[in-house]
Amino acid sequence: MNADTTGPHVVVAGGGIAGLAAAHRLLAGGARVTLLESGDRLGGKLLAGEIAGAPVDLGAESLLARRPEALALARDVGLGERLQAPATTTASVWSRGRLVPMPKGHVMGVPGDARAVEALLSEEGVRRIGQDGDLPPTEIGDDTAIGAYVAARMGHEVVDRLVEPLLGGVYAGDAYRISMKAAVPALFDAARRHPTLTAAVRAVQRAGAAVPADAADAATGLGGSVFAGLDGGIGTLPAALAAAVRAGGGEIHTGTPVTALRRTGATGWQVVTPGRVLTADAVVLATPAGPAATLLADHAPAAAAELAAVEYASMALVTLAFRRADMPALTGSGFLVPPVDGHTIKASTFSSRKWRWITDRAPDLFVLRTSVGRHGEDDHLHRDDTDLVAASLKDLAAATGLTARPVATTVTRWTGGLPQYPVGHLARVARVREAVAALPGLRLAGAAYDGVGIPACIASAHRAADEIIATRQTPHPGAGHSS
Structure with missing residues (x-):
């Protein structure tokens, strides 16, 4: 060039x-x-770093592989061979004091069938989803808040327990304010065409299933993975x-x-x-x-x-390194946290399980990170590093039983990091x-x-x-x- x-x-x-x-x-x-x-540096919210000698991302740590722009650009600048699919994408939701496997059969937390989310919701919450089919069609207009729309059709519990930690986590925002048209355009379009939200979700799912697996594999070169990272970090x-x-x-x-x-x-x-x-x-x-x-x-x-x-949301990432020998048996890539439960952290990523390159370069360590802060929660960002680490460890212990002390910690603040939609x-x-x-x-x-x-x-x-x-x-x- x-x-x-x-x-x-x-x-x-x-x-x-x-x-x-x-x-x-x-x-x-x-x-x-x-x-x-x-x-004094380039990259914005992409930041490579290290902890206890292990390379880590201290900002964004994955990219959506089903869109071509980032993969193509990485290949254009010589990083194609370093693109990696996550080693695992199995995640959980820490809800009502227990880790529940992330349900399948939903679109950004909105289920196409109440049975798909019954392990996460109360009996009343599951029944409320079933009422979607009995309600008259809802006028969406030119735009609507996804949380408000889903709550009107399926009840607040599915929003609070699934849509909020998933979609609200992406934007570090409030699902009851986030634009459905901007954040989940396929579902917005389908909801305008179908009489029920359940039918709209199923239509989106059918459209996604219409893409053959081999076509997805060919498009990404990553086995059709939804997400991708880079050996050494997106940073x-x-x-x-x-x-x-x-x-x-x-x-x-x-x-x-x-x-x-x-x-x-x-x-x-x-x-x-x-x-x-x-x-x-x-x-x-x-x-x-x-x-x-x-x-x-x-x-x-x-x-x-x-x-x-x-408006922008601020957040902090707390990166923790432990001796692998001190760790309990953690499964999956991490967990999301519904804000309604009142915990400090909003998510945790088990980085050493999610990315092979971290384990390959630091086999005796286990690296994980938590995220803290959403739109309107800037008070968390004013807490000192020691407090944020302590709060993260407290929530991690409650969620996973982790009692080990980290050998190293790093807190990265992203003030005004994510625009709200x-x-x-x-x-x-x-x-x-x-x-x-x-x-x-x-x-x-x-x-x-x-x-x-x-x-x-x-x-x-x-x-x-x-x-x-x-x-x-x-x-x-x-x-x-x-x-």
Whole structure:
């Protein structure tokens, strides 16, 4: 991949996975690229680290393999041979004081048959699901909160015990506020076509089953696994991507925040940083919504106001390493925790069971991690590391019987890490993009737009880059120069 020195100069603001993916895509399309990251490292919520000598992910640790964007990008930057399916995907739910195997036969916690979740729910909860077929059709409209809709059709218990830990955990948010249209679009579309929610779930399941297993295997190369990781950690992807960007002629500067944007002529931009001003033909803002709103305030005030209203959830990851000889017999890949039970942790991943590469490199250790914090629970993030470790160990002991003391601990805080997708989020994104489209040579990318997962972030980056490349603007006089 070599940059075309006659192509337009594009500045990418933000060095997370979306910014890096946009830079990579722009270079492949013939642009000259300068990426500016305000912090001292690249990768955003992807962070490789180690504990007691064992390599671990201290941020996102898996990606959705049924979408092609992340797998393709990993292969493009030379990491294809390091892609791995999880060693196990069998998980549990810690509900009412016991670990219950994760039910099957549901779509993000919404069951197609009450019998599929009867081990997790009370008799009344199971009966309430069965009433879905007796209720008249529910008008969904343009959007609805998945928790509220499912509760109306099947009762609150299935939301609190299954939808909330699954879907609410993905967004670190509240299932009763999360947009069904944004978070589970296939189920939203099916619910609009079918008279009952049960029928809608079954329709989604049939559509998924229509993809032959061998086709899924061929598409992912991972045995059809729903999820994938990288040997050494997902956190190694940003470094490989940055290396590919530099090899293609792109410039990357950390510790360089973008403080302002200025229009120059009909299509050009000046990108202001504390140390210099860059002249560019186009700009990709791959920052969180708040910083993007600040930079857009003078150019697209309506879009800026919309972005400023996007809420974020903060969370902490507590990574713990134990001597394997001290561990009880833990099964599966970990467990989820319904918030309704009032525990501190919201999930635990048994990393040494889930990822072969951790066990291969640290066979005498057992690494696991817990996650703490959801939208509106920022108080947890203000607790010191010792308190978060102690709270995690207390919940782990209650859930699994683990009484061993860790040989090492690491707490990683992700303040404002996950944008929330409430009802109306997709309409908001559409309004933002419509307003920004009126600004030639400016596009947006990142987790705030099309999904919080890694493939979705990459897809938003590719969309932004492709739209800029499609314009093939004549290079602005002096583009790429700084003053």
